[in-house]
Amino acid sequence: MSARTGQMRRRVIIEAPQRASDGAGGFNETWASVATVWARVHARGGAERMRADRLASIVSHDITIRWRAGVLPTMRIRFGQRVVEIIAKVEDERRRVLICECEERDL
Numbered sequence: 001m002s003a004r005t006g007q008m009r010r011r012v013i014i015e016a017p018q019r020a021s022d023g024a025g026g027f028n029e030t031w032a033s034v035a036t037v038w039a040r041v042h043a044r045g046g047a048e049r050m051r052a053d054r055l056a057s058i059v060s061h062d063i064t065i066r067w068r069a070g071v072l073p074t075m076r077i078r079f080g081q082r083v084v085e086i087i088a089k090v091e092d093e094r095r096r097v098l099i100c101e102c103e104e105r106d107l
Contacts, residue, residue, distance in 0.1 A: 008038040012063065012079040014071060031076065040064040041079060059104040067095040077102060 015031040022028050044060040061084055063077055076085050077100065084102035091098055 007040045008064065008066075010039050010041045010079055012037060012039040012041070012065070012077050014065075014075055014077055016072075016075050034070070034075065035068065037065050037068070039077075039079070056105060061102045061104065063100045063102055065098050065100070067092060067098045071098060071100065 013036050014034045016034050018030050018032045019027040020030065040063070042062045042064070044062055046057060046059040048055050048057050063084070065071075071086070071089060073086050073088060076083055078084075082104060084104045086100045086102050088101045089098055090101070
């Protein structure tokens with residue numbers, strides 16, 4: 001479960017959700033940048049599923065970054081124009097790398 005420095009070639013942005021009151025008892029959800037880090041992005045595969053009565057595609061990715069505290073499955077990762085949701089994270093025992101299992105959804 002290691003990644004050499006040379007394999008982390010993509011610059012990615014880790015984003016966290018933020019809620020702001022809309023003044024009518026509800027809220028608006030926005031995304032705030034938490035960190036910009038180097039990463040290795042590896043596409044694992046894709047599938048098509050029925051979502052909201054239509055066919056939607058889902059692409060799975062493993063995104064490896066240097067270990068950092070505070071990365072949660074409620075966050076997302078942006079690279080270029082693509083946005084992926086963090087589904088799960090796998091931590092190295094030595095806290096060298098963090099692998100985020102992510103999904104890119106076409107909704």
